[in-house]
Structures are given as C-alpha cells and as structure tokens.
Amino acid sequence: MKKLYLWIGILALLFVFIAVMWGQRIEFVLGGAMINIGYRLQDHLPEYDLEHHESTPPQIWQRFLDQNHMAASVRSTFPRTSRHPVMAMVACMDGRLDTNEIAGDTRRYYYVLRLAGSVLSEKEEEMLELAVGNGVKVVVFTTHTDCAAEKTAADPEKSKLFPKLTAAVGEREARFNEFLARPMIKERVDKGELMVKWMDLDTMTEKVAPHK
Numbered sequence: 001m002k003k004l005y006l007w008i009g010i011l012a013l014l015f016v017f018i019a020v021m022w023g024q025r026i027e028f029v030l031g032g033a034m035i036n037i038g039y040r041l042q043d044h045l046p047e048y049d050l051e052h053h054e055s056t057p058p059q060i061w062q063r064f065l066d067q068n069h070m071a072a073s074v075r076s077t078f079p080r081t082s083r084h085p086v087m088a089m090v091a092c093m094d095g096r097l098d099t100n101e102i103a104g105d106t107r108r109y110y111y112v113l114r115l116a117g118s119v120l121s122e123k124e125e126e127m128l129e130l131a132v133g134n135g136v137k138v139v140v141f142t143t144h145t146d147c148a149a150e151k152t153a154a155d156p157e158k159s160k161l162f163p164k165l166t167a168a169v170g171e172r173e174a175r176f177n178e179f180l181a182r183p184m185i186k187e188r189v190d191k192g193e194l195m196v197k198w199m200d201l202d203t204m205t206e207k208v209a210p211h212k
C-alpha cells in the first residue's frame with residue numbers, strides 16, 4: 001500500500017512538472033505570436049515610418065523622442081526582468097536585422113554587438129571575453145546576405161571612398177580567428193565550456209546557417 005502511495009505521489013509530481021513546463025512553453029509561444037501581431041500592425045504604416053524619406057531631421061528626431069517617451073512610460077508601468085546573458089551575438093548594423101527575431105526571444109538573454117560588416121576590433125574582442133568571463137557560454141558571430149559593407153568593399157569605385165571599411169571587411173576572418181586564439185577563449189572552447197559559432201544569416205528571413 002505504501003508503494004502505491006509513493007507511485008501516486010511520483011506520478012502527481014510528474015504531472016505537475018509537465019503541466020508547468022508545457023504551461024511555460026505555451027505562454028512563451030503565445031507571447032511570440034502576440035509580438036508578431038504587433039509587428040503586423042506597425043509594419044505596413046509608411047507614413048509613421050522613421051525612414052520616411054520626406055521627413056525633415058527635426059521631424060524624425062521628434063518622432064524618435066515621442067516614441068521613446070511613450071515606450072518608456074509603458075516600461076515604467078510594466079517593468080521587465082533583468083537577466084544575465086548566457087549568449088553573445090555579433091551582427092552587422094544592417095537595419096533589416098532584428099536580433100530579437102534572430103533569437104526568437106525577447107527576454108534579454110543575449111549580449112548584442114552590432115558592428116559595420118560584423119568586423120571585430122580588439123576592443124570588441126576584449127568586450128566579448130569580458131562577457132564570457134561573466135557567464136556567456138555561446139558566442140554566435142553572424143554575417144549576412146546583401147551586406148552593404150561587403151558590397152562596398154567589393155566595388156572598385158566605392159571601396160576607394162570608404163578605405164577603412166574596405167580594409168576592415170578584408171580582415172574580418174583574421175579578426176574572428178584572433179578572437180578564437182585568445183588564451184582564455186581557446187581554453188574554454190577546448191574544455192567544452194564555450195561554443196563559438198560563425199553563422200550566415202539570410203537577411204530577408206533571418207534564418208541562420210553554418211558559414212561557408
């Protein structure tokens with residue numbers, strides 16, 4: 001009889017565990033769906049667009065301030081949780097890339113480095129190492145299709161106008177390898193405590209695939 005109660009207890013606990021886990025999963029997916037409803041509501045409103053090309057600089061600036069203040073007042077009413085990131089993402093500064101969408105997550109689990117052409121310099125390498133020291137276990141380095149920095153570097157005329165950017169794109173891979181070779185980074189990767197991935201992003205869908 002005692003054994004039966006024990007089994008009933010274990011089953012009940014298991015049931016509660018599954019219900020809680022599935023409840024959280026459902027809540028997470030539902031949240032994502034609602035965020036997407038929000039995107040759909042705003043996405044097609046060109047006259048309210050910050051990039052609206054007929055706006056003057058003061059109009060664009062004022063719109064930014066208005067929207068910031070509105071968003072901040074919502075945030076003060078509904079504060080969000082501070083989280084300690086376990087992942088760092090490097091992405092180009094291209095406006096079409098949305099790191100929340102790339103991660104499929106708005107919960108601030110990510111450090112994000114937005115860089116022209118995703119080119120690291122020594123200060124960013126140090127910043128990433130600092131993040132790893134603070135608990136980051138995965139660094140995802142991304143490059144993307146239709147990158148303006150890459151296109152500029154490949155264009156004989158434009159590359160002359162933007163020599164620093166062109167040079168930076170040329171040294172991108174060397175910089176990535178330089179980061180991998182940093183003693184602390186190398187040690188953690190070798191021990192299996194850290195993963196560093198280079199992924200290619202499809203700019204339109206934001207789907208990642210291993211870098212070719």
Ligand SMILES: [Zn+2]
Nearest residue numbers: 092094147148
């Ligand atoms: Zn780019």
